Amino acid sequence: MPAAADAVAAVKGRWPGVGDRPSLDLPAINVPAADLLAVLAFLRDEHGFDMLTDIAGVDWGVEASPRFSAVYHLFGTASHEYLRVAADCADLAEPSLPSAVALWPAANWHEREAFDMLGIRFGGHPDLRRILMWDEYPHFPLRKDFPLAGVDTPLPDLAVVAETKVNAIAAPMVGGPFVASSGEINLTEAEPRAKDESWNEKRPKPAS
Amino acid sequence: MPTEFAFKDAAAKNAQGEFETEKMSLSMGPSHPSTHGVLRLQLELDGEIVTKADPVIGYLHRGDEKIAENMTYNQFVPYTDRLDYLAPLANNMAYAIAVEKLAKLEVPARCQAIRVITAEMARISAHLLGLGAFGIDVGAWTVFLYSFTEREKLYKLFEELTGARFTTSYTRIGGVARDVPEGWTGRVLEFCDQFLPRLEECLALLTRNKIFIDRTEGIGVISKEDAVAYGLTGPNLRASGVALDLRKDKPYSGYEQYDFDVAVGSRGDAYDRYLVRGEEMRQSVRIIRQAVAKFPAGKWYAEDARKIFAPPKDKVLTSMEELIQNFMIVTEGPQMPAGEVYFEAENPKGALGFYVVSKGGGVPWRLKIRAPSFCNLSILPKVCVGAMISDVVSILGSLDFVMGECDR
Numbered sequence: 001m002p003a004a005a006d007a008v009a010a011v012k013g014r015w016p017g018v019g020d021r022p023s024l025d026l027p028a029i030n031v032p033a034a035d036l037l038a039v040l041a042f043l044r045d046e047h048g049f050d051m052l053t054d055i056a057g058v059d060w061g062v063e064a065s066p067r068f069s070a071v072y073h074l075f076g077t078a079s080h081e082y083l084r085v086a087a088d089c090a091d092l093a094e095p096s097l098p099s100a101v102a103l104w105p106a107a108n109w110h111e112r113e114a115f116d117m118l119g120i121r122f123g124g125h126p127d128l129r130r131i132l133m134w135d136e137y138p139h140f141p142l143r144k145d146f147p148l149a150g151v152d153t154p155l156p157d158l159a160v161v162a163e164t165k166v167n168a169i170a171a172p173m174v175g176g177p178f179v180a181s182s183g184e185i186n187l188t189e190a191e192p193r194a195k196d197e198s199w200n201e202k203r204p205k206p207a208s
Numbered sequence: 209m210p211t212e213f214a215f216k217d218a219a220a221k222n223a224q225g226e227f228e229t230e231k232m233s234l235s236m237g238p239s240h241p242s243t244h245g246v247l248r249l250q251l252e253l254d255g256e257i258v259t260k261a262d263p264v265i266g267y268l269h270r271g272d273e274k275i276a277e278n279m280t281y282n283q284f285v286p287y288t289d290r291l292d293y294l295a296p297l298a299n300n301m302a303y304a305i306a307v308e309k310l311a312k313l314e315v316p317a318r319c320q321a322i323r324v325i326t327a328e329m330a331r332i333s334a335h336l337l338g339l340g341a342f343g344i345d346v347g348a349w350t351v352f353l354y355s356f357t358e359r360e361k362l363y364k365l366f367e368e369l370t371g372a373r374f375t376t377s378y379t380r381i382g383g384v385a386r387d388v389p390e391g392w393t394g395r396v397l398e399f400c401d402q403f404l405p406r407l408e409e410c411l412a413l414l415t416r417n418k419i420f421i422d423r424t425e426g427i428g429v430i431s432k433e434d435a436v437a438y439g440l441t442g443p444n445l446r447a448s449g450v451a452l453d454l455r456k457d458k459p460y461s462g463y464e465q466y467d468f469d470v471a472v473g474s475r476g477d478a479y480d481r482y483l484v485r486g487e488e489m490r491q492s493v494r495i496i497r498q499a500v501a502k503f504p505a506g507k508w509y510a511e512d513a514r515k516i517f518a519p520p521k522d523k524v525l526t527s528m529e530e531l532i533q534n535f536m537i538v539t540e541g542p543q544m545p546a547g548e549v550y551f552e553a554e555n556p557k558g559a560l561g562f563y564v565v566s567k568g569g570g571v572p573w574r575l576k577i578r579a580p581s582f583c584n585l586s587i588l589p590k591v592c593v594g595a596m597i598s599d600v601v602s603i604l605g606s607l608d609f610v611m612g613e614c615d616r
Binding site for chain 1: 275434441549550573582586590
């Protein structure tokens with residue numbers, strides 16, 4: 001039996017809360033957040049999934065419940081097989097999951113990214129700071145309710161502004177992030193591609 | 209009247225071995241020649257020795273994943289060029305295969321061979337740049353001039369094939385943009401023939417170069433266990449002694465039919481990483497030669513991908529059905545089934561992964577890009593500690609990362 005299918009059977013035997021996850025390619029399981037670390041440790045130590053290749057945070061939509069999940073992709077460097085482990089965050093205003101940094105140092109940056117982009121908090125993470133956006137950034141840009149065009153945000157460090165009294169204002173973006181110039185034509189109508197419709201020249205921007 | 213400095217006191221303490229240096233904080237980058245783009249390292253120094261390194265990334269963050277959720281699958285292809293912009297052809301291929309897995313689509317052998325040839329050429333081009341830049345980092349300027357001469361020849365071939373030198377956007381979901389031009393594969397072979405001696409010349413400038421060895425041997429050692437635990441992939445992982453190459457171990461796009469060796473290092477230092485990249489270029493030439501030798505005839509796109517791959521232009525202009533198809537693909541996007549897939553390809557920098565979540569329709573619900581440079585850089589806080597500042601430059605050069613991919 002291939003290592004991944006074997007591991008799935010073993011995990012399901014040991015943790016009754018674990019269920020199959022529909023998947024088009026790899027063996028995949030859904031794990032309750034409470035069992036997540038134990039399952040990951042078991043897979044790493046007993047079934048040779050020694051590499052954590054990726055953690056992808058997913059927002060399933062504003063109305064969805066549970067709204068946020070983290071999807072872990074494990075790889076066995078000996079068996080050369082992948083396994084997908086998904087865990088839903090408890091449906092709270094502040095979604096959270098236990099941190100896997102103690103199991104894999106690789107989880108450190110992946111979890112920081114999921115926090116930065118989606119606001120999933122990883123309990124027990126040694127240094128849960130933003131990683132791609134700057135530290136003072138107030139939003140979680142990959143959430144589905146965040147507009148593609150972005151929200152005006154004070155760019156500089158607030159402490160620096162207080163010190164220097166210089167407040168840089170971001171360049172205006174007419175109609176969306178892909179538009180470089182403004183002119184007579186209505187760029188919202190001229191722009192052919194899929195774009196953010198939540199605000200445009202006619203409808204005001206949501207307050208940040 | 210100058211105040212009395214603590215010199216005397218310090219000198220006395222020093223004599224007794226109690227002298228303590230003050231830690232210095234140094235911001236290296238984001239605009240620094242050795243950070244290869246816009247990486248910033250927040251270093252804490254004790255004299256010349258690094259006691260703490262905190263990489264600050266995100267200066268090149270463009271929100272590619274957010275953008276992907278707002279456009280059709282086909283429209284995202286040019287964005288994949290700009291991940292690892294030194295090997296756009298390889299990125300295109302990884303993205304296309306991920307979406308093809310979602311659509312359960314098999315591309316014909318000719319298309320696979322074209323993709324393999326272009327991906328290996330991209331690997332050579334990316335490694336040549338990595339080699340040249342690494343050379344500059346440690347003070348060997350000449351290598352850069354040689355390796356860029358060779359890259360230029362590759363760019364000429366890319367331009368002939370794709371119409372662009374840098375951001376090629378050649379691969380399509382379900383195929384490639386167009387068939388190879390007449391005689392192009394012959395010119396690729398000619399390139400390979402003249403390239404191997406030039407590569408040896410280039411590597412000979414470094415491999416037994418005393419200064420280069422002094423700057424790289426035993427520097428930035430990454431153990432096998434650490435490499436796996438930090439999720440390193442590609443040449444950086446193999447240099448640490450893990451013989452993991454997805455082209456061999458999880459073959460895709462017909463890699464299983466080609467005969468090549470996986471270069472593996474033994475010590476995991478900067479010098480090993482250099483050696484592994486050098487050998488990979490030789491192996492890439494081997495793969496290209498085999499792929500050209502058994503270059504299959506046939507179509508360069510999957511013919512059952514009628515709702516994904518745009519029909520040929522002459523058909524669009526003359527036939528009603530193709531016109532409608534083209535219109536639907538452009539306006540609605542290629543229609544995908546609901547589900548999720550994950551695919552990783554062995555790119556020059558490591559395993560580039562795409563996790564695609566689809567709820568059906570022409571736009572992905574979520575597209576997560578697993579960037580090898582992102583994972584490879586996450587080991588910096590560990591590997592830089594204890595090194596001298598000049599070694600940090602050598603470590604960065606040997607890790608060979610691209611910020612476009614790291615920051616996305």
